[in-house]
Amino acid sequence: MSNPTHKGRITLSQFNFNANESHEQTTNRTDENNHTNILKFEDIGAVNYTLAALGWDESWDAAWRAWEESVPEAVHRRYGHAWVPARVALSHKRRYRVFGAGGEWLAEPSGQARASMLTPADWPAVGDWVAVVPRPADGRAVLAGVLPRRTRFARKVAGSRSDALVVAANADTALLVTSMTSDFEPRRLERYAALAYDSGAMPAVVLTKADTVADAAEESAFVAQAMQAVPGAEVFTVSAQNGIGMDRLLAYIAPGSTVVLVGSSGVGKSTLANALTGSTRMATQAVREDDNRGRHTTTHRELMALPNGSWLIDTPGMREVGLTTGTDEDSGLGITQTFQDVESFAEHCRYRDCCHEQEPGCAVNTAIETGELEPSRLQAYRKLQRELAYAERRENSQARRVMNEGAKKLSKHVKAAQRHKTKR
Ligand SMILES: Nc1nc2c(ncn2[C@@H]2O[C@H](COP(=O)(O)OP(=O)(O)OP(=O)(O)O)[C@@H](O)[C@H]2O)c(=O)[nH]1
Numbered sequence: 001m002s003n004p005t006h007k008g009r010i011t012l013s014q015f016n017f018n019a020n021e022s023h024e025q026t027t028n029r030t031d032e033n034n035h036t037n038i039l040k041f042e043d044i045g046a047v048n049y050t051l052a053a054l055g056w057d058e059s060w061d062a063a064w065r066a067w068e069e070s071v072p073e074a075v076h077r078r079y080g081h082a083w084v085p086a087r088v089a090l091s092h093k094r095r096y097r098v099f100g101a102g103g104e105w106l107a108e109p110s111g112q113a114r115a116s117m118l119t120p121a122d123w124p125a126v127g128d129w130v131a132v133v134p135r136p137a138d139g140r141a142v143l144a145g146v147l148p149r150r151t152r153f154a155r156k157v158a159g160s161r162s163d164a165l166v167v168a169a170n171a172d173t174a175l176l177v178t179s180m181t182s183d184f185e186p187r188r189l190e191r192y193a194a195l196a197y198d199s200g201a202m203p204a205v206v207l208t209k210a211d212t213v214a215d216a217a218e219e220s221a222f223v224a225q226a227m228q229a230v231p232g233a234e235v236f237t238v239s240a241q242n243g244i245g246m247d248r249l250l251a252y253i254a255p256g257s258t259v260v261l262v263g264s265s266g267v268g269k270s271t272l273a274n275a276l277t278g279s280t281r282m283a284t285q286a287v288r289e290d291d292n293r294g295r296h297t298t299t300h301r302e303l304m305a306l307p308n309g310s311w312l313i314d315t316p317g318m319r320e321v322g323l324t325t326g327t328d329e330d331s332g333l334g335i336t337q338t339f340q341d342v343e344s345f346a347e348h349c350r351y352r353d354c355c356h357e358q359e360p361g362c363a364v365n366t367a368i369e370t371g372e373l374e375p376s377r378l379q380a381y382r383k384l385q386r387e388l389a390y391a392e393r394r395e396n397s398q399a400r401r402v403m404n405e406g407a408k409k410l411s412k413h414v415k416a417a418q419r420h421k422t423k424r
């Protein structure tokens, strides 16, 4: 596969940009993005990828055919002969910068597509594969549909609604980034791992700032704790400062695959993204191009090509991803996978509903007594379960409120209709 390369130059018009797509509080990072933006491309065809280079494979082919079959006849007649697959590289207020075979377009959903986007989670997200109908004349395209996602990172939309907004789609790997400093916090790593498993992406741990670690022994201690926090995950130690460990990390990221960075503020995600992409310019650093008119150029992309032919998703939204429960039956799956060790002991508890408190025959407590299991693991497990239970309760009460409101409205209607009837 040939290396994807960026060609040409993108000129950005000043546009009030809020990458979060909703009018809510933004992070510093998004604030910095507020005035750089995306919509005007002077150089159509500035990128030139093949579908395979974008991550397309046989199973996407199958998904594409299934999607085409699901599309109503009328839509087929209107667009069917002209639509092509493309991948969302940047999203902005329900407009999408997409990469397709040999070009990029600014895509907007058709009325038909819009009608099928019932909740925010149905809207396209960075990393999504979409069907677009390009209009070669002006670099724009109609977005006709979104292919079902393999994986998704979602976060709650701020406010009272419990809708989730997808901030990164179709990532194969989630790099859980944390630094080997006093910030290091195994419990947080566990939470991020649960999040990754829930998304469907495979977690790997990246321990940053290796240059600040005193010696090999200290580094091994960090690695050991990370391995314990995320059992079975690969652990990488890197320094973006001196480049140590970067080759090993890059080698782990398969060509054609998509990785996403997950981690708290300040752990070095942007620096890592820079080091991985080999670029010195990032989202936050728009370079002044034409002082007279105050224009800026930037290479800012949320879907970024890595030199080995893989893709990195770094969206501002990823920085606000929190624990979401979701309503699908596999919610809680993430916890199970993050706490494989705790749960494998729990299988041997005498009682199926054992809470691992004081119950007789509790295999988890036995494992703690024999030193096979760290007490902190059980504490973290309980804490995460409590948080999930809390989130579920909150969602349920929200659902009840919505239902109550609906019922009130309905009874108003019924009463009004009855009054109307009796009048007549
Ligand atoms: N010594 C050292 N410092 C680093 C390294 N990587 C990042 N830093 C520093 O850590 C600080 C935070 O790095 P960022 O890359 O901005 O962290 P971030 O995770 O993107 O933070 P947010 O943008 O707030 O989410 C900066 O001062 C970096 O210079 C490293 O490998 N070694």
Ligand SMILES: [Zn+2]
Pocket: 346, 349, 350, 354, 355, 356, 357, 359, 361, 362, 363, 364, 365
């Ligand atoms: Zn037990």
